[in-house]
Amino acid sequence: MNINKTLLTLSLSATFLPSLSNAGEVEVLHWWTSGGEAKSVQELKAMLEEQGHSWKDFAVAGGGGESAMTVLKTRAVSGNPPSAAQIKGHDIQEWGGLGFLTNLDDVAQSGKWDDVVPTMVTDVMKFNGEYVAVPVNVHRVNWLWANPEVLKKAGVGVPKTLDEFFAAAEKIKAAGYIPLAHGGQPWQDATVFEAVALDVLGSDDYRKAFVELDMDTLSGDKMVEVFTKFKKVHDYIDANSPGRDWNVATSMVINGEAAMQIMGDWAKGEFTAAGKVPGKDYICAPAPGTDGQFTHNVDSFAFFEIKDEANVSAQKALAATILDKDFQEVFNLNKGSIPVRTDMDMSAFDQCALDSMATFKASAKTGDLVPSMAHGMSTTSYAQGAIYDVVTNFFNDPNADPKEAAQKLAKAVKAAI
């Protein structure tokens, strides 16, 4: 046991370490199954076990978590929910409204969560003013990951605008590489789509479209331009993209088969797990045209109402551990995200994380901090599902018309809300 972990155990023990008699079990549903993700969640398991509790892993593979949410619904309606589940953003309110979640206010008060986590995050973790979920991290979604060797061989630099991206992609293709590694799954299509939208619409209209669900913005001329540019991106992905997992796409950038990937910074977790160093083996840069803007995606665990006393004590220990400083550091170093606590020493973090933290803070002041639509932060799962459908169908249909797509987008959202 290392000294930090010993201290963690001691500090948590003051409040929530069980005596041997009330050592319980937590069953935790999550979708962290890629290399970097699995390493990250392993840290949580280890820290919980050090406190005498046991961890029953309930991993449901599938990036973005769609499959995990489907499985969770089945378990919950059969009256047998797990202790905690990876549930984010608006979904927390939906689960709270159904009466499934438990009150964590005692843990929150002793951990002073209100003082160390930004209000914009704690607001999402509360249902009717009571904590029902715990935030883990802050992911930035609008990133471009690049292999510097491949860029060099193609004679291009890191593209800063979409025009530069398209020009670079042409040269990369001509040099015999795949310009953009992409996994053709609806959530990945939506991740690239929202990066293009952030640039073309700007932060205010992005918010109008995906937070306020403003019909004029969803169907307007700028949205037509978003679809037009998004369509062009398709020219630079390979034919094997459909169905590919996101981490397989990341590995194509790691091994030099592809030049770039537009993906949230969980991709950094894959580079880290492969022993790669930012600035040397790979480059992290804002998605083209989105410098200074920050699309956020906060991971969190919601906690379910359970009966067994020992398991409730294990559940509270898990909640306390997630916001423990040592956990925040080691988890986020592996995951690629930044800590959600504002009082962290960032000296162990790399340049990508420091850039992310700086942009997170600055963008909150300039109005350029926006919630991710693709990752459930900006709107309900219903509206998100409607957007996914239109975006994916459009991306996969070579004859699709951008103008029609924008109209379909507004109609589909209207029908879903």
Ligand code: BGC
């Ligand atoms: C989650 C990340 C996860 C990614 C890929 C996102 O929605 O927020 O934590 O790594 O999906 O699975």
